[in-house]
Each structure stands twice: as structure tokens, then as C-alpha cells.
Amino acid sequence: MNVQKGDFVEIKYVGRLDDGSIFDLNDKETAKKEGMDGHIHERTMICIGQRDIVPGLDDFLINKEIGKNEEIIIQPEQGFGKKDPSLLQMIPANKFKEQKVNPVPGLRVEIDQYTGVIKSVSGGRALVDFNHPLAGRTLHYKITITKKVESLKEKVSGFMELNFHLHNPQIQEKEGTIILTAPFPLEMQAMLETELKKRIPELKALVIEQPKK
Numbered sequence: 001m002n003v004q005k006g007d008f009v010e011i012k013y014v015g016r017l018d019d020g021s022i023f024d025l026n027d028k029e030t031a032k033k034e035g036m037d038g039h040i041h042e043r044t045m046i047c048i049g050q051r052d053i054v055p056g057l058d059d060f061l062i063n064k065e066i067g068k069n070e071e072i073i074i075q076p077e078q079g080f081g082k083k084d085p086s087l088l089q090m091i092p093a094n095k096f097k098e099q100k101v102n103p104v105p106g107l108r109v110e111i112d113q114y115t116g117v118i119k120s121v122s123g124g125r126a127l128v129d130f131n132h133p134l135a136g137r138t139l140h141y142k143i144t145i146t147k148k149v150e151s152l153k154e155k156v157s158g159f160m161e162l163n164f165h166l167h168n169p170q171i172q173e174k175e176g177t178i179i180l181t182a183p184f185p186l187e188m189q190a191m192l193e194t195e196l197k198k199r200i201p202e203l204k205a206l207v208i209e210q211p212k213k
Contacts, residue, residue: 009066022034045157079139080132156203
């Protein structure tokens with residue numbers, strides 16, 4: 001079976017850079033072989049065509065076969081983009097003093113709600129790179145579509161996990177209506193419902209209920 005745009009699928013993947021170093025994966029066996037510590041989140045569900053992953057990989061998966069191991073090299077334009085020189089900015093030292101941060105090269109900082117990496121420090125100013133850390137890098141992926149997801153509840157669960165890091169949310173389904181029990185403001189209900197319906201045409205309505213204290 002081949003998957004198409006709009007399908008919800010689970011994927012297993014390993015992403016490497018030109019030097020062979022891993023920048024992202026959800027393959028526990030590979031992580032173990034590479035001696036990588038820390039928790040590896042093995043379940044990744046995406047909706048093909050919705051840019052849940054980098055554009056080049058998203059487009060590549062269209063019409064691919066479930067269970068087949070695939071490999072692809074993605075250039076920066078279809079990955080995390082080229083380096084944008086305008087996102088290299090000189091930041092005065094007093095910006096760091098406000099946050100009680102000692103600016104040193106390599107430190108990740110947040111300035112005016114934007115995250116960047118300090119490249120150098122001199123003359124009371126720091127050069128900060130606000131590009132994505134993988135901007136300008138070529139990406140090498142090994143990827144397998146392990147499953148096509150059909151269940152409405154599973155699709156909603158996968159969306160909430162991917163976009164809000166809400167693991168194993170409490171979900172009920174009643175004739176196409178999803179009742180989600182989660183600590184979200186009720187004001188978010190219309191926005192969430194709109195986003196979900198873009199991806200899941202069979203969804204009739206979304207209802208958010210607050211968890212019982």
C-alpha cells in the first residue's frame with residue numbers, strides 16, 4: 001500500500017549531517033548502537049503534506065510504500081533553509097545583563113522572544129546567530145513509514161502530541177465529534193477545531209473539557 005497527501009502515518013527515521021553525526025531520530029536501536037543517552041521518543045505521527053516535517057522529506061513520502069526502508073539527501077533549500085545573513089545580529093551587553101546572563105560563544109540565548117546562538121563577544125557586544133541551528137546544512141535521512149493511521153481518535157492524539165507535546169491525551173469519540181479532556185483555555189477550541197478539520201475532514205466537531213481537579 002502506498003500513502004498519499006493527507007494520510008496520517010507513523011514513521012521511524014534517523015537524520016544525519018554530512019559528517020555522519022545524528023541530529024534527530026526516533027529509532028531506539030540506532031540510538032543504542034550510537035551510544036546515545038537520554039529518552040528516545042519512538043512514536044512519531046505526521047499528516048503527509050502538512051509540513052509536520054521538513055518540506056523535502058514531506059514531499060518525498062508521497063506515494064511511498066508502507067514498510068519499505070527509504071533514503072534521501074535533502075539540500076538546505078528543502079530542509080531548514082539557507083543561512084540568512086540578516087539573522088546575524090550584534091546585541092548590546094546590557095540585553096544580557098537584564099537576563100543575568102554571561103555572554104560566551106556557543107551559548108543559546110533568547111532575545112525578544114527569538115532564540116539564537118552567540119558566535120563571538122567583543123567590545124561590549126555579542127554577535128548572535130538567530131538562524132535555525134541546521135540552516136545551511138545538508139540532511140541525510142533513513143526513513144520508513146511503519147503504519148497508516150485510520151482511527152479518528154489516533155489522528156487527533158497524534159496531532160496533539162506533535163504540536164502540543166500532549167502525550168496520551170484523554171479523548172472520546174461520539175459519532176465524529178471528539179471530546180478532548182485537557183488543560184487548554186476554552187478560547188482555543190475554535191482555533192484547534194479549525195486546524196484539525198484542515199487535516200481530518202471526517203472530524204465533525206471538537207469539544208474541549210477541563211480535567212477534574
